[in-house]
Amino acid sequence: MASFKGQAAYSVDSKGRVAIPAKMRGSLAPSAKSTFTMTRGFERCVFLYPLDAWERMEGEIAGLNMYSKQSRDFVRTILMWADEVTLDAQGRVPLARPLMEFAGITDKALIIGALDHIEIWDPEVFARYLEEQQSDYETLAEKVMGG
């Protein structure tokens, strides 16, 4: 399985393309080829799943109880934003307009590895996200990983 990590600031060109860092491309599973599904992420960003991780996600979604309205709402939201994209010869993906608008991305993007997926943020939106965190990293680690 892929294990994305690291951060990189890239420019989004006039055609709405962003490069995916070579290190992240290198950690793709061969079965994932160059295909991704991008969709709306948690907090104000875009999630980019390689093919294999997305299929796992689809499995989880398919297992939800569709007689619950909350499940339907969740599934509709994640799927209505979803878009399948492939890397071009230069290792870039095109960003769909609705997702760019949702994430507030214009001409710069921050690419962040998040283990099974890649996140694409507008740099300023991300800076604000960091500021808004209640706990610092050390406290967070203690809470999450068990102190």
Place this chain on the structure above:
Amino acid sequence: MASFKGQAAYSVDSKGRVAIPAKMRGSLAPSAKSTFTMTRGFERCVFLYPLDAWERMEGEIAGLNMYSKQSRDFVRTILMWADEVTLDAQGRVPLARPLMEFAGITDKALIIGALDHIEIWDPEVFARYLEEQQSDYETLAEKVMGG
């Protein structure tokens, strides 16, 4: 498993490379090869995990529930700073720019063994860290180890 100990002051060259002391390189597990993952440490320093220790860490991270915001906050932070590096033929690792800035490292670095990982500090930052400790070594020992 590796058991890093000791301290050593090294210079960081113009290309952002630091040597890892030969003694620490010698205590690497063979399975770790020459591969490390460096990431943001606690307090203002860089953590360097050999491959085997990092894989254990990744396993813990992958087990977190990503539908909890606190978990996402933590995972984003630890992974966005993470970078996989390998020793060059001279036993050095390259320091990623963002990590150097975070840790305040410029041209000198203090390498400290910390059992399962190695810590890289800016010498001045580390001196200040020592000064700021409220308890002396003996008191600390009593609190932590249970006197």
Place this chain on the structure above:
DNA sequence: GGAGAATTCCCCACTTTCCCCCACTTGTCC
């Protein structure tokens, strides 16, 4: 249904960064 406009996709070329290798200096151990 057809023409024009806009968009997408594919490819090529330039620039910059990174990585690998080689050589020198310093330190340590016998």
Place this chain on the structure above:
DNA sequence: GGACAAGTGGGGGAAAGTGGGGAATTCTCC
């Protein structure tokens, strides 16, 4: 004091990132 290992520094080549031109496709409006 000599030999070897450890640490420091820099140059060249390959790869990664950036930008743009042109063909094909789709969309829209008449």
